[in-house]
Amino acid sequence: MQRTYIKSLDGIRAIAILLVMAFHFDIIRFGWIGVQLFFVLSGYLISSILLKEKDKPESLGARLKKFWIRRSLRIFPIYYIYLVLFLAVYLFTAFPMHYLHDLPYLFSYTFNLTRISSSWHESPVYTHFWSLCVEEQFYLFFPFIIFLLSRSSLRVLTVIVLFATPIFRWLFSTYLLQSGKSSFEIFDIIYWFPLSHLDAFFAGTAINLFQLANRIKRPQLAFTGILIVMLCAGIVTYILDHHGHSFAISFGYNFGDTEQYQQVWYYTMLNIFFAALLLLLVTVHKNRLATWLQVVMENNQLVAIGKVSYGMYIFHWIIQTQLIERWIPVNDTNKYWIFIVDIPLVYLCAWLSFHFIEQRFTRLKDKLTGTKPPVKIIY
Numbered sequence: 001m002q003r004t005y006i007k008s009l010d011g012i013r014a015i016a017i018l019l020v021m022a023f024h025f026d027i028i029r030f031g032w033i034g035v036q037l038f039f040v041l042s043g044y045l046i047s048s049i050l051l052k053e054k055d056k057p058e059s060l061g062a063r064l065k066k067f068w069i070r071r072s073l074r075i076f077p078i079y080y081i082y083l084v085l086f087l088a089v090y091l092f093t094a095f096p097m098h099y100l101h102d103l104p105y106l107f108s109y110t111f112n113l114t115r116i117s118s119s120w121h122e123s124p125v126y127t128h129f130w131s132l133c134v135e136e137q138f139y140l141f142f143p144f145i146i147f148l149l150s151r152s153s154l155r156v157l158t159v160i161v162l163f164a165t166p167i168f169r170w171l172f173s174t175y176l177l178q179s180g181k182s183s184f185e186i187f188d189i190i191y192w193f194p195l196s197h198l199d200a201f202f203a204g205t206a207i208n209l210f211q212l213a214n215r216i217k218r219p220q221l222a223f224t225g226i227l228i229v230m231l232c233a234g235i236v237t238y239i240l241d242h243h244g245h246s247f248a249i250s251f252g253y254n255f256g257d258t259e260q261y262q263q264v265w266y267y268t269m270l271n272i273f274f275a276a277l278l279l280l281l282v283t284v285h286k287n288r289l290a291t292w293l294q295v296v297m298e299n300n301q302l303v304a305i306g307k308v309s310y311g312m313y314i315f316h317w318i319i320q321t322q323l324i325e326r327w328i329p330v331n332d333t334n335k336y337w338i339f340i341v342d343i344p345l346v347y348l349c350a351w352l353s354f355h356f357i358e359q360r361f362t363r364l365k366d367k368l369t370g371t372k373p374p375v376k377i378i379y
Contacts, residue, residue, distance in 0.1 A: 008281045010306030011297025012041060017309040020128075021316050021346065025330070025339045029250035032191075033270050035131050039197050040274040042135055043204025044282075050146040051208055060147055066369045067143050073368070075310075077361045078353055079132065082314055083107065086125055096125040109136040115192040124321035128313070130192045137194045138201050154209055158202050165199035170264045172196070184256045190263045203271040204278065213282045220289040223276040230269050237262065304347075311350030311358065319346050 016034040023031025053063050083106055090099045098121055105111040112130040114120055149157065169190055176186045190196045207213060216222060234252025241259050253266060280290045281297060296302075305312070320342060324330070330338055 006282060007303060008294045008297035009041065009045070009278075010309075011299060011302040012037065012278070012281065013306035013309040014302040014304075015297075016041070017305065017312045017316070018343070020313065021320075021343065022339065023255070024128075024317065024320060025335055025342070027249070027335060027339055029245055029255060030253040032255045033253060036197075036200055036267065036270045037274050038131065039135070039200035040204040040271055041278065042138070043201035044207050044275075044278055045204070046139065046142065046201075047146065047205035047208045050143055054147055063147055064143055068139075069368050070365045071139050073361045073365050074358075075132070075136065078311060078314055078358055079129075080107075081357065083126075096123050097121075098123070099125075102126070109133045112137075112192045112194065115189050125318055128317045132313075134192075134194045134197055138197075142201070151209070158206050158209055161202045162199050162206070165196070165202075166264050166268050168198075169196050169267065170261070173258065173261075173263050183258045187256045187258050187263045196267065199268065200271045200274075203275040207275060207279055207282065212279055213284055216279065216283070217285050218287070219276065219279045219283045219285065220287045223273075223280050223289070226273050226276045230273050233265075233269060308347065308350035308354045311353040312346050315349045315353070316342075316346045319349065 016037040019028070019031040019034030019037070021031070022028045023034065050067065053067065056063070058066075083103070086096065086099065087103065089095060102111060102114070102123070105114055106126060106129060110133060111126070112133040115130065145157070146154065172193065172195075173186050173190055176189055181189065212219075231251065234250075235247070236252070237257070237260050238247050238250065238252035238254075241254070241257050245254070253262075253270075277293075280293050283290055323345075324338060324342060328334075328338060
């Protein structure tokens, strides 16, 4: 499988993980959108791989096997090692609570589906794994769609999904409201539910499927226009639903708000914006904004973080809650400098994991699938 490496996309990964970490430190209220950025990016990257495989004269079984082996070697090792390590911890300390109850869902990548239960509980060890479950569920069915449908049918399906998913979020939130769920529960359940994010993955897919990098000659205009609309929507929402925090840390995209149907349109707005952002990085039509953005995203520090962002996502929550907050009372005065210390600490753990564990498995990708090493092209 000939694959193209785009260096700036590692910078995007870095931005996404730093947003999530800053959100968990309560530094920026809109940091949760980092997960949405990961979803759109996944849609773009996975669809680019699958569409190239679609054109090869191989059987469906061979293509599925190749894709799933490669994904498994990248995702499973550190994830399951982490779960097994905490199983050992639990057997000696009974920490984390409810671990044996949640373990089957964690092992089967269905933990995100437990959020709808009234007995759901948060964990300092693995709550954030809900997004990994959503991604894995996407990887399970998406190859079938790409390989079995024609490109014209895929384009029609993509348009349908982009319009139908917000409708689903609205209908689902209405059902949850009638079921007696609180405003925050409605937002959070929708956030965790896999079907709520189909338009995120398909927004990234649309870039490849409709060849937008070639067709849109002025992507900077599309990006700027979407950015203005997104900021205006945020300003209006902030004015209507002011909760005491400053606009600078939320931009009107405050996690958990549903008064203005944010659980419906937040995701649509963010998905379109992030797709436009990715389009700037992969466009063949050079312009000043795209060039500047690519230079920023190819910064060595950002790229280094992006390369180990998966491990950083795995480890950041346990390091924050059990290694830092357990010994240092974090408050509005010191949380900024503690966060500055937290970043290199999480990065170090992820770097060690990447080089001494994860790469041992990813090196097997080409051997087990019988493919050539990737062609490394940086733009």
